[in-house]
Amino acid sequence: MILPLVILYVVTLVYLSITERFRTYASIIGLQGWILFGVALLRLHRIDLPELLFISVETLLFKTLLVPALLFAVIRRTHIHRVRTSGSSQFNALLLSVGAAAAAITLTAAMADGNIDRVFFGVALYAVLSGLILIVVRSRIFSHMVGFLVIENGVFLFSMAVGTEMPFLINVAILLDIMISVLMLGIFFMRIGNKLHADDADSLTNVKD
Amino acid sequence: MLLAYFILSVLIALATFRAGGRRTVAMLGTAFFAVQFALAAALFRCGFRGGAEALFFTPDALGSLFFVLLAAVSALVFIHSRDYLADCAIADYRRYAALQMLLTAAITGAYFANNVAVTWIFLEATTLCAAGLVYFRHTEHSLEAAWKYVFVCSTGIAVAYLGILLLGTAATGGSLGYEALAREVTHGNPLYLKTAFVLILCGYSCKLEIFPLHTVGVDANFAAPAPASALISTGLVNAGFVAVYRIYRIMMQTEAAPWVRSVLLLTGVASLAVGAFFLRRTNNYKRFLSYSTVENMGIAAIGLGIGGPGVWAAVFHTACHTLVKSSLFLQTAVMHGIYDDYRINRIGDYMRINRIGAIGFLLGAVLLLAFPPSPLFVSELMILGGVLADERWWLAALLLVLLCIVIYSFVSRIVRLCYQPNQDAVHRPAASHRLAWTALVPLGAALVLGLWQPEALRALIERIVTI
Numbered sequence: 001m002i003l004p005l006v007i008l009y010v011v012t013l014v015y016l017s018i019t020e021r022f023r024t025y026a027s028i029i030g031l032q033g034w035i036l037f038g039v040a041l042l043r044l045h046r047i048d049l050p051e052l053l054f055i056s057v058e059t060l061l062f063k064t065l066l067v068p069a070l071l072f073a074v075i076r077r078t079h080i081h082r083v084r085t086s087g088s089s090q091f092n093a094l095l096l097s098v099g100a101a102a103a104a105i106t107l108t109a110a111m112a113d114g115n116i117d118r119v120f121f122g123v124a125l126y127a128v129l130s131g132l133i134l135i136v137v138r139s140r141i142f143s144h145m146v147g148f149l150v151i152e153n154g155v156f157l158f159s160m161a162v163g164t165e166m167p168f169l170i171n172v173a174i175l176l177d178i179m180i181s182v183l184m185l186g187i188f189f190m191r192i193g194n195k196l197h198a199d200d201a202d203s204l205t206n207v208k209d
Numbered sequence: 210m211l212l213a214y215f216i217l218s219v220l221i222a223l224a225t226f227r228a229g230g231r232r233t234v235a236m237l238g239t240a241f242f243a244v245q246f247a248l249a250a251a252l253f254r255c256g257f258r259g260g261a262e263a264l265f266f267t268p269d270a271l272g273s274l275f276f277v278l279l280a281a282v283s284a285l286v287f288i289h290s291r292d293y294l295a296d297c298a299i300a301d302y303r304r305y306a307a308l309q310m311l312l313t314a315a316i317t318g319a320y321f322a323n324n325v326a327v328t329w330i331f332l333e334a335t336t337l338c339a340a341g342l343v344y345f346r347h348t349e350h351s352l353e354a355a356w357k358y359v360f361v362c363s364t365g366i367a368v369a370y371l372g373i374l375l376l377g378t379a380a381t382g383g384s385l386g387y388e389a390l391a392r393e394v395t396h397g398n399p400l401y402l403k404t405a406f407v408l409i410l411c412g413y414s415c416k417l418e419i420f421p422l423h424t425v426g427v428d429a430n431f432a433a434p435a436p437a438s439a440l441i442s443t444g445l446v447n448a449g450f451v452a453v454y455r456i457y458r459i460m461m462q463t464e465a466a467p468w469v470r471s472v473l474l475l476t477g478v479a480s481l482a483v484g485a486f487f488l489r490r491t492n493n494y495k496r497f498l499s500y501s502t503v504e505n506m507g508i509a510a511i512g513l514g515i516g517g518p519g520v521w522a523a524v525f526h527t528a529c530h531t532l533v534k535s536s537l538f539l540q541t542a543v544m545h546g547i548y549d550d551y552r553i554n555r556i557g558d559y560m561r562i563n564r565i566g567a568i569g570f571l572l573g574a575v576l577l578l579a580f581p582p583s584p585l586f587v588s589e590l591m592i593l594g595g596v597l598a599d600e601r602w603w604l605a606a607l608l609l610v611l612l613c614i615v616i617y618s619f620v621s622r623i624v625r626l627c628y629q630p631n632q633d634a635v636h637r638p639a640a641s642h643r644l645a646w647t648a649l650v651p652l653g654a655a656l657v658l659g660l661w662q663p664e665a666l667r668a669l670i671e672r673i674v675t676i
Contacts, residue, residue: 111400115378128371135364141356148364155367155374162378169265169326169385173370176333180363183337187359191344191352204353207428209491 002042006123009035009157010101013130016150017097018090020083025146026071032153033063043160054171058156062178067149070185074142083138093137100129120161127154141192141204145184152181210251211263211321215314217244222310228303231291238287241310245280252276257669265327270672271524272320275451278528279320279444281651282535283313288647289436292640293542305345305434312338312440319448325373326385328452329366332416335445336362342437343429354432361425362415369412375405376456391459402465407472409456417449418442418499419506420479427487427499430538435545438495439538442502443531450509450527457513474514478607480507485611488618494544494551497622498537501577504615505530508589511608515595520674522595525662526588528670530577532655533585537573539648540566546638548631553622557629566645567627573652574623578616582659 012028012035019025037059044051075081104125112118127150134147155177159170221241228234257273287309294302315338318331336359344355377383379397380390394402411421418426426446430438460469484504491497505526512523541551543566548556560567579585589612596605658666 111404113398115398128368144360148360148367151364151367155370158371159374162374169324169330170374173326173330173333176330177363177367177370180333180336180359184356184359184363187352187356192356204356207350207353207357207431209487209493209496 002039003119005035005038005042006119009039010123010126013127013150014094014097014101016146017093017130017133020090022075022081022083022142023072025142026068026075029071029146029149029153030064030068032150033059033065033068036063036153036156039157039160051171054175058171058175058178062175062182063153063156066182067178067185070182071142071146074145074185078142080140080142083140083143093133096133096137097130100133101126104129115162117161120157124154124158124161127151127157130154145181148184149181152177210248211266211268214244214248215318218310218314218317222307222314225303225307225310228299228306230299231302234299234303234306235291238306238310241313242280242284242287245283245313249277249280257672265324266318266321267323268321269323270669271451271454274524274528274669274673275320275444275447275531276317278531279313279316279447282443282531283309283440285535285539285647285650286436286440289439289539289542289644290434292638292644293434293436293546295640301345305342305437308338308341309437309440312342313444316444316448320451323388324386325376325390325456328455329370329373332369332413332448332452333363333366335416335448336366339429339433339441339445342441343433345434345437346432348432351432354428358425358429361422365412365415365422367412369409372405372408372410372412375401375408376459379405387455387459391462394459395462397463399464399468402460402463403468406456406460406465406469410453410472410476413449413452414476415449416445417453417506417510418446418502419510420476420483420503423480423483423503427496427503430499430502431493431496435495435538435542438499439535439542442499442538443535446502446506447527447531450506454513454524461516470514470516472514473510474604477507477510477512477514478604478611480504480510481608481611481615483507485614485618488615488622492553494541494553494622494626495538497553498534498541501615501619502530502534505534505577505585508592512588512592512595515592515599517595518591519595521670522588522591524670524673526585526592529584529588529655529658532651532658533573533576533583536569536648536650536652536655537577539651540569540573540645543641543644543648544570544626546641546644547635548633549636550633552633553625555632557625557627558631560627562631562635563641563645565642565649569645569649569652570623570626572649572656574619576652576655576659578619579612582656584655584659584662586659587662 012032016028040055040059104122107125108118108122112121131147131151135144156174221237225234225237228237252268252273257270315331315334319328322328322331340355340359343358344351377385379401380393382389382393415422415425430442460466480503484500487500509523509527512519547563550556576583579589
């Protein structure tokens, strides 16, 4: 059951690289939250109430409900619906995504040993690279935010790749990470739209030498 | 002891958010720094030898050294901020004071954490507190800097987290405590260890203000009120140094040690080069001092990269840099009160307008450029000696060239500040004279350390560097 979910997760990453509509971005981030919840639940060896609660808060509450809701709110408030047309084309984005997948597979083959779950490791690497690509090739701040969220999800998967059960501190760290992403969405939602009237990163270049 | 410290510090900071007036903020500030100095005194009483562990914290020599410096700098920052923000509304001022207290407590957590994940959590917490200080002015510039700071730091810290997870995988026991990791990674997979170090260094570079994520620190210092920049550019940078140094110590006992040293050398040289280049380019005194931080932390990274006496020099360099840089940023706050400007090509004649402040800048420049009797002269000489002892002639030549550029840039800019004709209107805040004097205090301490390093301090650093 886990493998189909992981494959679905990879499909969301590919789709994320070619889509240009922000509503789709938000929906995919929500879907990734559901998938991560399912994977985390299936990987639980026993029903441990505190850990179950933690997973529910991390994935279901934050990743699946709160973060996508905030993304939709940002879209509604800023009335920005698409990536900039002058940005990277869909074909180039797909090409980059395939390159990232190839790099992730190569790195996994070179690095992963018996201590690491190869599938999770490879997909986590692909997610991190996909997030970085989104940040680099897309010019709108919204895309950067989505890129960061994709990296966060990649980190979550990575933590599953390196250990079957996450210690308490790892859970706390991941939760803090998610809180940071919610804070960033808050800054975007409450401040940037009001102050800068800006929707792309090009306008965030006043602080420089 | 440490748990009581954290509880009291956070409670006082939270109370400051609700303070009704400036007098209440001052009282809460006094209580907060009484707690800081009480902990510093307790650490001093036990000879910085490390007391009992408290949950995820151990008051070891490394954390204690940097905590004492942090407490002193943070107290000075609080004193300067009161006058610097005299015109602010009480709601803004109390928020600033509370965030400064929370930042100080979060940095302390990063210093004393005995677990790599706890260090990471506190560094993440510093991002939140520092971002609040950066956005203090509510201007477009401060919003842009705050957004970049939160975004890049969060991405960097997420990357560091990947490294931590990989490091945990290389260890056999599954614990993320530094002592347990040091025992368990000795025979860990070298490829994991190397990758983990690169990821952690890359991620923490946003806090340590070294290449490649140094830019966010520079932007943050630029946008934050000048006294807060003194804290960000020293205490917070030291938190990054402590985090990287603890991983470095672990790595030195593994097969990955030569790789780690090479990575630090490359990063250090790149930081020094970036610092030297942008010191020439920038037209803002706060950014200028921030690039000087990039350059100095690059030198510290080179010290770690050389190993041996270079490690001692790196720790000493970072500690003394804290004193000199905090003094210079506080002098910048005084300067801003007079000119209401930071532009290098506009302001000048400072020697006539504020003689004590100008002397502070000139003396600070002399110490920061490592001219004798600067304590940085001791550390840089040791690092250069280490480079020459290793017969890395190309590196020695490169370092000397870059340091010459730094010296030229620094001297020309500070001389311009002191003697070029001024083009801006001059205000004379009543407190500027007193504040210029108080900003000289850490500089005086640095001067003493340049002339005489107490045996206790030498022994303390020796203990820190002994693996």
